[in-house]
Amino acid sequence: MQLDTLYQEIILDHYKRPKGRGLREPYDAEAHHVNPTCGDEITLRVRLDGGADPRVVDVSYEGMGCSISQAAASVLHELLRDKSLAEALTVHDAYTEMIGSRGQGQPDGELLEDAVAFAGVSKYPGRVKCALLPWMAFKDAVARAAD
Ligand code: ZN
Numbered sequence: 001m002q003l004d005t006l007y008q009e010i011i012l013d014h015y016k017r018p019k020g021r022g023l024r025e026p027y028d029a030e031a032h033h034v035n036p037t038c039g040d041e042i043t044l045r046v047r048l049d050g051g052a053d054p055r056v057v058d059v060s061y062e063g064m065g066c067s068i069s070q071a072a073a074s075v076l077h078e079l080l081r082d083k084s085l086a087e088a089l090t091v092h093d094a095y096t097e098m099i100g101s102r103g104q105g106q107p108d109g110e111l112l113e114d115a116v117a118f119a120g121v122s123k124y125p126g127r128v129k130c131a132l133l134p135w136m137a138f139k140d141a142v143a144r145a146a147d
Contacts, residue, residue, distance in 0.1 A: 007119070007120055008117075010114050014074035015074070018074040019075075020060060021073075023043065023045055023062050024058060027047045028045075028046055028145035029045070029046055029142070030044065030045045030141060033133055037129060039066075040063070040069035041064050042069065042137050043061060043137075044063075044134060044137040045058075046058070046059055046142055046145055047059075047060075048085060054084070061134065061137075065133075066127075068130040072118060072130070073133075078113075078114065079112070080138065088142075089142075092138065095115050095135055098119055100128070103123035105119065105122065118131045
């Protein structure tokens with residue numbers, strides 16, 4: 001099987017059977033982001049525990065739009081939930097770097113797990129915003145939660 005085909009299947013699987021979808025309570029902060037070029041929307045909530053080294057207790061979300069944007073939200077939920085906030089932000093940075101790499105990056109599969117499936121998106125400037133949408137909403141929500 002071609003790697004690209006495998007990656008497409010991972011994305012389609014998350015799109016058809018999204019993990020952790022739905023807005024849940026309680027939560028610390030919410031962010032709503034839109035990608036007007038594609039019509040994608042996401043509302044994302046984060047729940048952190050209040051420790052000195054906070055942990056991401058939950059990431060819940062609701063959205064609509066293309067398969068890439070919606071699958072990206074599902075992967076984000078699966079990847080960042082139950083991580084420390086510091087670890088989640090490390091994964092976030094690796095993901096945004098991969099998506100911004102224009103196909104030149106060497107993504108860290110151990111760190112990014114299913115999210116490496118989005119590496120190919122970096123070759124398509126028109127889809128980059130789709131893949132980043134939920135991740136930008138996550139960063140925004142975390143910044144609000146810290147206020
Ligand atoms: Zn899109």
